[in-house]
Amino acid sequence: MKLHGLCQLFKQEMGGCIIDVVPSYRSILVSFDLMTIGHQSFVQKLQHVLDHCRGSLAEEAEPSLIELPVYYGPEVSLDAKVITDHTGLSFEEVINIHASTLYRVYAIGFAPGFAYLGNTDQRIAVPRKKTPRLKVPACSVALAERQTAIYPRESPGGWQIIGRSPVNPIDYQRKNLSLFEVGAKVKFIPISKTAFLDMGGVLSQEEHSLEDQRFQEGV
Incomplete structure (x- = not known):
């Protein structure tokens, strides 16, 4: 069951x-x-x-589908080089693989609204950091082993950061608090920097100052 x-x-x-x-x-x-x-x-x-x-028990209804926009730009993909070095793929290939997979919410924990999504494609499976970051920006999208997740708020974290969403999965006005529920399906939708900002995405002052440029191949 x-x-x-x-x-x-x-x-x-x-x-x-x-x-x-x-x-x-x-x-x-x-x-x-x-x-x-x-x-x-x-x-x-x-x-x-x-x-x-x-x-x-009646047969379970088809689980809901959550489409989550993600900006994979150089300002926010903090671990792009780590990921490409480990996988041997270009970052564009990593993005395409990550965004082409349909994920399921297996569990919610670690922090309110932090959903463990799986399974990622084996080609982009990367280990957690040996030393976690003290501050992972809110709404960062990350990879660890065969899982992916989005950090609901700024917090320490040891997952490899691949991008950022303009949508926060925590809403204290929502009945269930979290955008996610166990069993739901999740699809990541790549968006541009302009769309990210238009949809309420947040960049720090330092991130704003970075030039929006293409990654070098393999970086």
């Missing part, structure tokens, strides 16, 4: 005593209200759902 479907089942059958249901790659964290139900009773009810209600 898919984790997403099981999460929906828990919410449907036990919504009155559940506080939150958080899926990950191979497990689900279920938080419950001790003021509503005791621990033993909760475990028994959870087991009952697992034993008797699986067949009541």
Whole structure:
């Protein structure tokens, strides 16, 4: 049974005593209200759902598709050289491979709204940094092993930065807080620097001063 479907089942059958249901790659964290139900009773009810209600699950609807614009320009692709040196590809090839893949949201964690997306093409699989950056700019799009992600806010991070999106995946006015939910599909759409700025993308003063130029082959 898919984790997403099981999460929906828990919410449907036990919504009155559940506080939150958080899926990950191979497990689900279920938080419950001790003021509503005791621990033993909760475990028994959870087991009952697992034993008797699986067949009541309707076939899962097609997961939503999130199209996320990304600027892959030289001002924001901080680890372009690291990535091209490791893969042996030109950065244009890396961009084409990254943007041509349809990803799935496997888990959300590390920070609010940080979604682990997979799987990246093996050709652009790169290791995490040995020494993480102290500050990764908000909305940076990054690679690590067979995963890709977008940093919702400025934070430390050890993933390899490939670009930046004008769309922040965190919105505190949104009911679910995050743009992402486990099971959703994500497609990255390359955009120009002009489009990035027009859509609300942010560059630092230092980044603004850099000339918008093509990468040398293999850089």
